[in-house]
Amino acid sequence: MPGTDDPEVRDLLAALERHRGFLTFTTLRLTDDEARLTPTASELHIGGLVKHVTATERGWVAFMTGSDMGAAAGDWWAGHHMGAEETLEGLLDDYARCAEETEAAVIALDSLDSATPLPEAPWFEPGTTWTARRVLLHILAETAQHSGHADIIRETIDGQKTMG
Template sequence: MTTIAIEKTVTGERADLLETLGKHRFFLAFTARGLTDEQAAARTTVSELSIGGLIKHVTAVVHSWLDFVERGPEAMSGGGDGWEDGFRMLPGETLTGLLTAYEEAGRRTDALVASLPDLDASHPLPEAPWFEPGARWSARRVLLHLIAETAQHAGHADIIREAIDGAKTMG
């Protein structure tokens, strides 16, 4: 059983989803342990990715998809101008601030999963070239996507961290 901040206990499928997501959340945040803001912003590969930028990106993705679950496709923000800034630490941003926002996104996710009347409730996906036309996603499908997104980026962060100082999250 998983107990969350709003003091509701979830069991079964919901607990399994939250436990799996929580494990990958931990790995992503753990990758940042002991880093300075400069290290968290560092690009150590040919990509634009940094550990801080990945944490910032996953936080935004979580909020966007939770907005979708709560209010439908109209609630999702588009890529628009400046979307690249969602993948990097900007002047004035700190690793501590990004981790605090990430923890808040986790609490929001846990609370929503505990309070949803039905994980099968669905909305049509917003129109975008990467979504199949006419497709719908349930709250369950969104949670599975968030697990995959978090796990993928935790792996990216692990590679970046290893290049910074040799530390590994897993292994």
């Protein structure tokens, strides 16, 4: 990746870029209506997954850089669903901007060892801190997991597969 000589940073950003590519591949040639389809037992749909992954990534990058994570919190339904006024193209453009913002933030870090205390929440052990490295691994895992969800949904819609 340009801008950094740290091989670990380059590797993490490259892995994240690869999994973002898997997620965005599931959107190829979908209409907005198709991006809202929920053809599986899940309430998830492809447009909503793109929207959710974007907000989640932004929230964790804000946490990692010492900004307010609050922007990622909110209404679960709205955060996981493509609104009637939203377009898949708009969501993908926002996701691309998010990727650029993340890369710039990671490259600007002094160290992947920088640690920040996690916010108080029932799902976090009190007093736990995460390093920037752990945050990036979490974003990568979240992206990969939801890419798989999107792939199953897309295959159910029209048979397209990301791999295979």
